[in-house]
Amino acid sequence: MPTLTLIEAVTLALDHEMGRDKEVVILGEDVGRNGGVFRATDGLQDKYGDQRVLDTPLAEAMIAGLSIGMATQGMKPVAEIQFMGFVFPALNQILGAAARMRNRTRGRLHLPMVVRMPYGGGIHAPEHHSESTEAIFAHTPGLRVVVPSNPSRAYGLLLAAIRDPDPVIFLEPKRIYRIVKHEIEDDGEAYPLDTCFVDRQGDDVTFVAWGAMMHETLLAAEMLAKEGVSAEVIDLATVAPYDVETIIESVEKTGRCVIVAEAVRTGGVASDIAAELAERCLLSLIAPVGRVTGYDTIMPYAKLEGRYLPSVDRIADEARKVMAFS
Amino acid sequence: MQKLASFEVNYLQYLDEGGKPANDLPDFADDHEVMVGLYRSMQLLRHLDARAVALQRVGRMRTYPASEGQEAVGVGASSCLSDRDVLVPYYRGTAMMLGHGVQPHEILLYWGGDERGSDYQNPLAKEDFPIAVPIATQMLHAAGVASAIKLRGQKDRAVLTEIGEGGTSEGEFYEALNVAGVWNLPMVCVINNNQWAISVPSEMQTAAQTYAQKAVAAGIEGLQVDGNDVIAVKDAVGKALDKARNGGGATLIEAVTYRLCDHTTADDASRYEDAKARAEAEKKEPLGRLAKYLLNLGAVNEKQLDEFAVAAKAEVEKEVKIYFDILENKPQPPSAMFDYLYAELPERFRAQRDEVMRRGGE
Numbered sequence: 001m002p003t004l005t006l007i008e009a010v011t012l013a014l015d016h017e018m019g020r021d022k023e024v025v026i027l028g029e030d031v032g033r034n035g036g037v038f039r040a041t042d043g044l045q046d047k048y049g050d051q052r053v054l055d056t057p058l059a060e061a062m063i064a065g066l067s068i069g070m071a072t073q074g075m076k077p078v079a080e081i082q083f084m085g086f087v088f089p090a091l092n093q094i095l096g097a098a099a100r101m102r103n104r105t106r107g108r109l110h111l112p113m114v115v116r117m118p119y120g121g122g123i124h125a126p127e128h129h130s131e132s133t134e135a136i137f138a139h140t141p142g143l144r145v146v147v148p149s150n151p152s153r154a155y156g157l158l159l160a161a162i163r164d165p166d167p168v169i170f171l172e173p174k175r176i177y178r179i180v181k182h183e184i185e186d187d188g189e190a191y192p193l194d195t196c197f198v199d200r201q202g203d204d205v206t207f208v209a210w211g212a213m214m215h216e217t218l219l220a221a222e223m224l225a226k227e228g229v230s231a232e233v234i235d236l237a238t239v240a241p242y243d244v245e246t247i248i249e250s251v252e253k254t255g256r257c258v259i260v261a262e263a264v265r266t267g268g269v270a271s272d273i274a275a276e277l278a279e280r281c282l283l284s285l286i287a288p289v290g291r292v293t294g295y296d297t298i299m300p301y302a303k304l305e306g307r308y309l310p311s312v313d314r315i316a317d318e319a320r321k322v323m324a325f326s
Numbered sequence: 327m328q329k330l331a332s333f334e335v336n337y338l339q340y341l342d343e344g345g346k347p348a349n350d351l352p353d354f355a356d357d358h359e360v361m362v363g364l365y366r367s368m369q370l371l372r373h374l375d376a377r378a379v380a381l382q383r384v385g386r387m388r389t390y391p392a393s394e395g396q397e398a399v400g401v402g403a404s405s406c407l408s409d410r411d412v413l414v415p416y417y418r419g420t421a422m423m424l425g426h427g428v429q430p431h432e433i434l435l436y437w438g439g440d441e442r443g444s445d446y447q448n449p450l451a452k453e454d455f456p457i458a459v460p461i462a463t464q465m466l467h468a469a470g471v472a473s474a475i476k477l478r479g480q481k482d483r484a485v486l487t488e489i490g491e492g493g494t495s496e497g498e499f500y501e502a503l504n505v506a507g508v509w510n511l512p513m514v515c516v517i518n519n520n521q522w523a524i525s526v527p528s529e530m531q532t533a534a535q536t537y538a539q540k541a542v543a544a545g546i547e548g549l550q551v552d553g554n555d556v557i558a559v560k561d562a563v564g565k566a567l568d569k570a571r572n573g574g575g576a577t578l579i580e581a582v583t584y585r586l587c588d589h590t591t592a593d594d595a596s597r598y599e600d601a602k603a604r605a606e607a608e609k610k611e612p613l614g615r616l617a618k619y620l621l622n623l624g625a626v627n628e629k630q631l632d633e634f635a636v637a638a639k640a641e642v643e644k645e646v647k648i649y650f651d652i653l654e655n656k657p658q659p660p661s662a663m664f665d666y667l668y669a670e671l672p673e674r675f676r677a678q679r680d681e682v683m684r685r686g687g688e
Contacts, residue, residue, distance in 0.1 A: 025477065051477050057508060062466055062501040069414075069470015072453065075477070092498070096460050097467070103666045105456050106445040110669065141675075142667055165669040194672050241674035 001185050007177040009151040009184055010040045010116075013158035014078065016188050018048050021076065024162060027054040028063055028080030037082055038118055038177060060086055064093035064115060068101065071111040071167075078162060084119035084171065085128035091136070098167045099142030114161045114168045120212050120262050121309055122175035124302040131299045132211075132263040137169045138240035138272075144168045144193060145240040149214035151182035156191030157237060163190060171239075173212035180215075194238045196246040202232035205319050206250040208273055209260040210236035213310060217260045220315035229323055239269055244276050251277055255286035256322045260315055265293040287325030290318040333542045335535070338562055339552035343610050345618030352561045358625040364405060364556050365616050365626075366634055368397035371421050372613060373638045374430050375587070377646060378437060382591040386650075388439045391418045395554075395586030398612035399518050400488065401425060402559030403581075406567050407486055412475075413454040414468040414487040416461075418518065422488055427451040430645035435652060441666075442658065462493040465502030465515065472511035472576075484570035485513040486563070491537050491580075492523025503544035506576035513576045514566040519553065520585035521607075525598040541578035553581030554612040557619075586611060660686065 004012060018024045026041055032055035035042035045053035056063055060081055067077035081087045087094070094115060102110040121130035137145045146161050146168055148154035154172070161168035199214070200221055209217040214235050221231035232250050236242055251257045257277055261270040274289040292310045300308050340355065342348040347355075354360050375394055381387035393400065400421020407413060413426045420433055427450030436443025436457075444456035453471075458464035468487035475483045493499055494517060506513055517537045521528045534540065541548025547566075551558040559581055566577035584607035588595045595604075620626045626634075664671055664679040671679060 057501075057505050059497075059501040059504070061498050062469070062505055065463065065466020065498065065502070066470040066473055066505065069467040069472070070474045070477075071470075072455070072467070073412075073471055073474035073478075075474050089497070092460060092463060093466065097458075097463050101456075102668070104441055104444055105666075106442050106662075107666045108445045108452065109455070144668075194674070241672040244674060 001183045003181045004151050004184050005178045005181055006148065006151045006154045006172070007038055007040055009155040009182070010158055010172060011042055011044070012184065012186055013155045014041060014044060015047070016186055017159060017162045018044065018052065020188065023074060023076045024078060025052045025054065025070065025075055026078050026080065027056050027066065029056060029058055029082050031055060031080050036080060038174065040080065040116070060090040061093050064090035064098065067113045067115070068093060068098050068111055071113040072101070072109045076112045076162060078114045078116060081115060081117040083129045084117045084133060085131050087117060094137070094143070094167070094169070095140045099140045102166065103142060110165055111167045112165045114170050116170045116172060118174035118177070119171045120173045120175055121299060121305045122212065124305070127301055130305060132261070132294065134171055134239050135263060135268045138269050142167070143240065144238060145171065146193060146238050147171045147173065147211040147236070149173070149211055149235045149237065150176070150180060152184055153191060153197070153235070153237065155184050156189060157193070159188065160190035160193050164193060171211065175212045176215055194241055194243055196243040197235040197237055198232065198246065198250065199235050200231065200233035202230040202254065204230045204254055205232070205256040205258060205322060206247070206254045207231055207233045207258050207260060207315070207319070208236055208247055209233070210239055211262065213260045213262050216310060216312045217315055219312045220319065223312060223316050224319055229319065231319060242269070242273070244273070244280070247273065248277070248281050251281055252284040255284055257285070258290040258292060258315065258318045258322060260310055261291070261293045262309060263294055265291065265296050268293060287322040290322050292318045333539065335538045335548060335550055337550045338558045339555050340557040340561065341555045341615055341619055343615060345615045345622065351557065354560065355557050356623070358623070361620060361623070362625055364401055364560070365613070365620060366638065367401045367405070367425065368556065368613050368616065369634055369638045370430070370641060371397050371401065371424060373642045374420070374433070374645070377642050378434060379591055381646070386438070387434070388437055389590050389592045390437045391590040392587040393418055393420055395607065395611050396518055396520050396583045397421055398556035398559055398616070399516060399553045399581040399583055402556040403486060403488070403516050403563040405560055406564040408482070409450050410483045411567065412471045412483070412485045413451065414464045414471060414485060415455065415457050416464050416488050416490065416493070417457045417459050418490065419457050419488050422486065423451070423454070426454060428454070430642065431648040431652070434645065434649040438649060438653060440653065440658060441662070442652070462489060462496035462498040465489060465499050468513050468515065469502045469505050469511055472506065472513040473509060475512055476509065482571050483512065484567050486516070486567065487513065488516045488518055490523060491517055491519040491521070491528055492526065492531055494537050494540055495531055500540070500544070503541060503546060503576070503578065507545035510573070510575040512570035512573070514563060514570055515576070515578050516563060517578065517580040519580050519582050522585045522589065522595070522599070524589040524593060536580060538578060538580040546576045546578060548578040548580070550580040550582060553583030554610050554615060556612060556616055583612070584610065659683070
């Protein structure tokens with residue numbers, strides 16, 4: 001069984017699905033001959049040809065718009081936006097057209113398409129390369145927003161995203177592209193969408209995180225275990241529409257919840273989860289719901305980004321705070 | 327200094343403003359059945375538009391964009407579509423949609439506020455896009471459909487799309503033309519240059535002498551036609567679609583016409599339009615011009631023209647009845663707002679759907 005990084009698991013899933021389904025095509029900037037700037041599509045053009053792995057002209061709205069047109073013809077485009085910070089020209093297409101197509105044609109046309117993009121900070125990249133703006137997509141019904149937190153999940157969730165009959169925004173946390181490896185069997189088994197994964201069982205406090213923040217959150221849970229605090233850790237995985245039931249079930253057990261997100265604090269997915277908990281399980285809560293998020297500021301450039309990103313210490317401190325509340 | 331590139335933009339007109347041939351006519355112009363068919367399609371559209379605007383004035387239609395004065399553009403262009411071609415219309419695309427099998431009551435249903443109007447029932451239109459409301463987004467969808475056709479090696483298939491002259495200022499217009507050129511895509515884009523982007527006149531939209539020349543930088547063919555001359559539109563679009571179906575790539579066709587109506591029912595063109603310019607434009611309108619040509623050709627007589635008008639009105643009334651029947655007797659349940667969001671409604675949204683159903687007609 002091969003031992004793969006998250007980015008290699010992405011490649012493996014793309015390769016598997018292209019081999020299985022001839023309707024799957026990849027398009028984007030530098031995805032063909034160069035294999036993608038992060039090498040997500042490395043070797044795929046050699047294997048499947050330049051009619052299935054398409055190097056496009058440099059225009060993000062065009063990449064999304066072409067994908068929409070192709071998908072209405074029954075193709076399954078997997079588009080790559082080189083960095084999430086460059087997706088904004090494509091929002092007119094993704095939010096304005098892709099999310100709405102099935103609804104506005106009453107099911108006559110639908111869009112089995114995926115838009116992949118690396119996102120998030122922590123690799124000392126140039127400006128505009130480090131933001132976490134998943135809430136923009138999560139705020140748009142008709143889309144799914146899926147974020148893998150480790151190599152196995154990248155493989156299983158990307159397969160599910162490509163097979164899903166509706167548009168999926170697949171956000172790849174680039175900071176953890178290569179920090180851990182998993183043994184992955186290329187068995188073509190997709191993971192379920194719209195479902196959380198409980199990655200660590202615990203009784204005292206529930207952590208909810210996704211993407212790269214799962215890494216720090218699991219480390220914080222280990223640190224807390226040494227202090228006698230038993231933390232449950234939930235990987236949200238599908239950020240929209242997210243599986244609130246699993247979170248509520250956990251919080252009803254632990255009575256405490258800390259949500260960890262790399263995105264800015266205001267108007268984010270973490271805030272939405274906190275609101276759901278306030279509405280649906282207030283009486284199960286022993287302490288106020290805590291949020292550990294990026295700060296409400298412009299994502300700092302390389303020198304200060306470490307101060308912005310939620311750290312293991314910040315996460316553990318918030319858990320200690322909710323533990324001390326009662 | 328060395329000259330590296332130069333370009334020319336050709337203008338095509340077959341019928342002058344009086345309906346007289348200004349050039350050697352293409353073969354189809356002598357075909358009575360074809361030409362009468364074009365006339366009747368244009369007439370049906372004019373009646374449909376008038377009825378829709380009247381319905382809006384009495385509260386039985388929402389905001390509606392008419393095509394008065396521009397009928398020859400969409401009717402001429404869509405008459406060239408085959409059942410294998412795909413249409414990607416924009417919001418003032420009624421003429422093209424009717425020409426590719428969309429039913430008049432579907433047009434009314436859509437603009438009456440019911441999404442089912444975009445669920446085209448005619449198999450001819452089953453792969454066609456719903457209208458694009460955001461400006462120029464349809465250009466990239468057309469390029470995407472054309473990419474699928476090309477990648478699959480499908481022969482005898484092409485994509486037709488349409489945009490207003492104002493829409494050609496959008497980035498996505500240029501992005502689509504660019505990829506259509508570099509990928510040699512089987513698509514045809516018709517610019518309905520009706521001189522107005524709501525209140526902004528054409529001379530404030532671009533410094534280019536023509537909109538057709540916007541094709542040049544994309545490396546594709548562009549030409550300008552008299553958009554009030556249905557023969558010119560049909561001839562140019564027909565040739566461009568044939569070229570696209572046979573691997574010859576994309577074409578941009580600017581049809582010069584005039585918007586003889588408000589932008590939509592929510593607009594009042596008298597706020598910004600010079601009455602003299604309108605009066606001047608009315609002299610060039612396409613329906614009267616074509617009638618004169620048909621009379622001269624001996625394809626019809628005055629009595630038949632009157633009969634066609636009566637028949638068009640009757641057809642529109644029949645469609646209005648279907649529209650009313652659907653609205654009054656078969657309304658969408660409130661849950662319809664959730665039922666087509668995804669293939670299957672995610673668990674997360676089910677409680678909201680239940681609430682909408684529970685509250686019913688509140």
